Structure formats: structure tokens, C-alpha cells
Amino acid sequence: MVKVYGEIPTRFGYGDGLVELGKKDERIFVLSADLTSSTCSDRFQKSFPDRFIEMGIAEQDMLGTAAGLALSGKIPFVSTYSVFVTGRAFDQIRTTICYANLNVKIGGAHGGISVGPDGATHQALEDIALMRVLPNMKVIVPADYWETKKATMLAPYIDGPVFIRFGREKVPVITKENDHFDFGKGIILKEGKDIAIIANGLMVHQALFAVEILQKKGIFATVINLHTVKPLDKEMILDIAKLTNGIVTAEEHQIYGGLGSAVAEFLSQNYPIPIKIIGIKDRFGESGKPKELLEKFGLTADHIVRECLKVMEMKNGK
Amino acid sequence: MEYPIGLSIIELKKRAYMARKHIIKMIYLAGSGHPGGSLSAIDILVALYYNFLRHRSDEPDWNERDRFILSKGHICPALYTVLAMTGYFPVEELKTFRKIDSNLQGHPHMLKTAGIEVSSGSLGQGLSIANGIAMSLKYDKNSAYVYCMVGDGEMDEGQIWEAISTAGHYKLDNVIMIVDFNGLQIDGKVDEVKNKNPLKKRLESFNWEVIEIAGHNLKEIIDGFKKVNSVKNKPVAIIAKTIKGKGISFMENKVQWHGRAPNEEEFKKAMAELESGEEHLDAI
Ligand SMILES: Cc1ncc(C[n+]2csc(CCOP(=O)(O)OP(=O)(O)O)c2C)c(N)n1
Numbered sequence: 001m002v003k004v005y006g007e008i009p010t011r012f013g014y015g016d017g018l019v020e021l022g023k024k025d026e027r028i029f030v031l032s033a034d035l036t037s038s039t040c041s042d043r044f045q046k047s048f049p050d051r052f053i054e055m056g057i058a059e060q061d062m063l064g065t066a067a068g069l070a071l072s073g074k075i076p077f078v079s080t081y082s083v084f085v086t087g088r089a090f091d092q093i094r095t096t097i098c099y100a101n102l103n104v105k106i107g108g109a110h111g112g113i114s115v116g117p118d119g120a121t122h123q124a125l126e127d128i129a130l131m132r133v134l135p136n137m138k139v140i141v142p143a144d145y146w147e148t149k150k151a152t153m154l155a156p157y158i159d160g161p162v163f164i165r166f167g168r169e170k171v172p173v174i175t176k177e178n179d180h181f182d183f184g185k186g187i188i189l190k191e192g193k194d195i196a197i198i199a200n201g202l203m204v205h206q207a208l209f210a211v212e213i214l215q216k217k218g219i220f221a222t223v224i225n226l227h228t229v230k231p232l233d234k235e236m237i238l239d240i241a242k243l244t245n246g247i248v249t250a251e252e253h254q255i256y257g258g259l260g261s262a263v264a265e266f267l268s269q270n271y272p273i274p275i276k277i278i279g280i281k282d283r284f285g286e287s288g289k290p291k292e293l294l295e296k297f298g299l300t301a302d303h304i305v306r307e308c309l310k311v312m313e314m315k316n317g318k
Numbered sequence: 319m320e321y322p323i324g325l326s327i328i329e330l331k332k333r334a335y336m337a338r339k340h341i342i343k344m345i346y347l348a349g350s351g352h353p354g355g356s357l358s359a360i361d362i363l364v365a366l367y368y369n370f371l372r373h374r375s376d377e378p379d380w381n382e383r384d385r386f387i388l389s390k391g392h393i394c395p396a397l398y399t400v401l402a403m404t405g406y407f408p409v410e411e412l413k414t415f416r417k418i419d420s421n422l423q424g425h426p427h428m429l430k431t432a433g434i435e436v437s438s439g440s441l442g443q444g445l446s447i448a449n450g451i452a453m454s455l456k457y458d459k460n461s462a463y464v465y466c467m468v469g470d471g472e473m474d475e476g477q478i479w480e481a482i483s484t485a486g487h488y489k490l491d492n493v494i495m496i497v498d499f500n501g502l503q504i505d506g507k508v509d510e511v512k513n514k515n516p517l518k519k520r521l522e523s524f525n526w527e528v529i530e531i532a533g534h535n536l537k538e539i540i541d542g543f544k545k546v547n548s549v550k551n552k553p554v555a556i557i558a559k560t561i562k563g564k565g566i567s568f569m570e571n572k573v574q575w576h577g578r579a580p581n582e583e584e585f586k587k588a589m590a591e592l593e594s595g596e597e598h599l600d601a602i
Contacts, residue, residue, distance in 0.1 A: 064444075100429055
């Protein structure tokens, strides 16, 4: 059985992480673009009003202001929806922040299709690709509440810009407060020699379910929670590729440019083996309940199983 | 060396001639660059770096320094020149501008060049950055000022107006925006591409204090900068009416000199004009 410790939105982890940080580090500032409570930045605002800056609906200005704070020794977190921060303010992030390697931390809220009824305009499905291609940017996609909190609390002490992508909806808590969470290091959650599933975000939970189904079919799978998309844990990926000779990746993002791409780019050049990439297949999202959407867009344990079986066939030369 | 040093107007004028020669030469040697906006801004930058900005060229990170943010990064020949002349790096380095392995990139990069506060080149972003620095300075009870130069064409960018709104809303009286109002951008006259007037009224409606000066008249520039410190609870805009290409007769008010280098003949002609101007000044 997959162990689950209740359900909490990952954004709560961001909000709680900010408060903890605020207590121990006076350099922490939080900026928001009129989305303070839905990004859970209000938790910081209440505790540290003089280090909270309301920017209004002005994402580009917010990133520039954060750059200014970083230039003067502060550690700013900017909080807004991932779709707006990575899309609308891309040039500000690229040219002002990444080029000069400024210490700006980006909280990308409401990532993925699980945003639900708001529909395509609000579902960030390209954000990881956009951030991953920028030199100096680091990209973290935590799996649950605890990981989001830990990622938030680590971010200030990782040099330069960091993008943390989390979601709106309640998702299963699959880790514990004391579990290890190291920046840039994948976590092996299950060990099996037949195939490896590399996932992040809410797909980690689905991957664990997929393992149980596969087991009944006599297939033993490894599951890696690859919360850090950049820098990539190449060592772990190479080791697991050599062991299993077949990989399925799973993420709540377009199949282009995200976790799957990162893994495939690396392995195709170093240890080519069959890979299947699970994600949104080059289309926009739509309105619906999160669960309905995850089902409709193929982001469930069943889909992972199906792709694993295909990779097994490819491995066996069929 | 620590500034400001309070030069006389005649001394500032001499520096401005020298600076114009450096600008023309570095763009000529590079074979590309932006002379028009560099020449419209240079008198203001000379006055600022010698007579108003608190800074130490041998300690660029000095915490008490006033900051200067060049939002219109393409005119970095002007900024590199005043940085070199005030001692941040050797004047000889100017001739490496835009060349491979140079510290002087085609648009300013803070990780390469001493004295550059922030990398720029994508227009419209500097004032937001200035605001962030200003907020941080206020939080730290640091009394330094943040100057930010923008172009009149650059003010097409929406982000500039977001930042104008932010500075007005938060009453950032440690922010000074200098508008190099030379009336030209790339596609033509600012009035025709996208009109900015009445700029003074627009800025005032965002809770800014506005000072208008003639941007090549050193006395007016000085008087304008002197007024800045007395303004409280408002950011200050200095709208400097300038001439694009100022100082080189055939470049003045010519849109084609926005972003091209002089050829050898044009270079010689330009240098000759500046030298005769300098001699004229010496004769006074
Ligand atoms: C975001 C962005 N868009 C376009 C450009 C290309 N560009 C460089 S300079 C310029 C015109 C700037 O005009 P202005 O601000 O008036 O500067 P000045 O006349 O003083 O050179 C343009 C469009 C750019 N650098 N950045």
C-alpha cells in the first residue's frame, strides 16, 4: 500500500516555509502581484508586514523590484501564478535576473492542469520548460506539502535565481517532516530492476500507485522522485538507466521541455535506452475538476502503467 | 577616488568634450554602437558623476554610495566613458568596447564591468530595479539616492509606467528618474511613434515631482540636480530636453545616428569638430 499522510495543497508548504524563513532571516522579503492569499503569501504578510511588498497586478515591475532588492542584499521571493510569472515576466527573469545571477526566488503557484475550473489561461503547462532553458536558473518541482516547505526554506541559500513550482489543489502528503530533501538530488522511493519511473510534483504519488499495479503483472519498477529538474541528478539517472534499461517519466507539464525532456536529453547522449514521456501532449488545458482533468489528459497511474508496458516491449526488441 | 568633487562649469564642459571624443572613438573602433543617445545623455552624466553622485571609483560596492541605473542600456558608451574618466577602470580599456573577451559588453553587464549597478539592454526595466533598491535602502535607513536614466522612446514600455506608479504610490523620495528627452527613437520622432506629452502632467498625476531642464546647459543641469534633495514624500523626475547626437553637427537630430558607427571620414570630421570646440573653450 502507498503510504499517505492526509491531503494538503503544496502552496501551503510555500506559505509556511516563507513564515519560517522570515523568522530566522531578516533578509527575506516577499512580493505579491495581487494574489497574496491564493499564493499563501498572506501568512508572511501577517507576520512581517514591513518585509512584504504589494506590487499590484504588475508582474514585470515585480520582478524588476525584486531584482533591486536582491542587488541590495535582500532575498526576495516573488509570489504569483506560475503562468503569469514565467510568461509575462520572462524577459525580466532572463535579462535582469538570470544574466546577472541575482538572488531572486520565484514562487510559481497554481502550476499544472490541476488548477481545474479556471481553465487553460491559468494552467501553467510550459513554465518548467521556460525556466529550465535559462542559464543560472534552478528549477524545483516538489511532490507534496513537506517538500514544498523544504524547497522554499532551502531556496534562499542556493546561489542565484531559483524557481519553485507548486499547485493549488490538495494533494496527498507522501513524505514526512524528517525525510531528507537535498537540492539537486533525486530520491529513490521504490527499487525494482525491470523499469524506472521518474516523476515529480503530484505525479510521484501516481507513480507509486503504478508500481503496485505493475507488481501484480510481475514487473518490478524503480520510482525516482526527481524534484529538482535543474540541475539534473545525472549520476542517479545514469545508474538507474544502467540497471533498468528502460524509463518512463511523468510530469504535470507539456511533454516538451520539462522533466521528460531533461532526462531524454541527458540519456540520449550518454546511455541511450527506451524512454516514454508522460505529460500534456502539446495542447492547452481546459476547465474541469482537477481529478477529471488529470484523467482526461492522461496523468494517472493507469497511464503510467500503460507506458511502462510499452517500454518493456521496446526493451525486449518488439 | 571619492566623488562628488564640485567642479566648475568650465571644468565640467572640458570633461564633456573629452567624454564626447571617447564616445565617438570607441564606437568608431568597435564598428558599431549607439552614438545618438550617448551624446544626448553625456552632459547630464558628466555633471552627475563629478558633481552630484556620491561614489568611490576605488570602492564600487561602497554601501553609502548613490546608485545610478542606466535603463536605456544601449547608450553604455556614455556610461563606460564617465566610469573610466572617474577612475573605475583605465581609459585605454574603452577601445575594447564590443570586442571579443572585453569587459565592456555591447550592453552593460554588472558581472563584467566595475561601476555598473545592473545589467541592462532590454528596455523598460531600470526604474523597477531602482525602486527595489530604493525600498531596500529605506528599510536599512540608508540615506543614499537611486538615479535612473530612461529614454523618451523607452517610455513606450508598459513596465516603465508600472514602475512610475509603484514609486509614486510608495512615495519613494530617494528615487530620481532622469528622462533623456531627445525626441527621437528608432522609427522616427517620439511624437509620431508614440507621443509622451504632456509628460510633466502625466508624471505629476502619478504623484511625482517634476523638474524640467535644458539637458545640455550645465548650469541648468546643476540647478536641477540641486533641487532634488529638498523634495520629500515623492519621487523626482528630471525631464531633460536634449538633442540626439548633440555635439557632432552631422549627427544632431538625425534618426539614422541612433545606432551606427561613423566611418573613417566621419570619425575624423567628428573629432575635428570636438577638438575645435575644446580649443575654443580653452581660449575663454
Ligand atoms: C525591450 C526592447 N525593445 C526594443 C529594443 C531595441 N531598441 C534599442 S534602442 C531603441 C530606441 C530607444 O529610444 P530612446 O529610449 O528614446 O533612446 P535614445 O533615443 O536615447 O537612444 C530600441 C527600440 C530594446 N533594446 N529593448
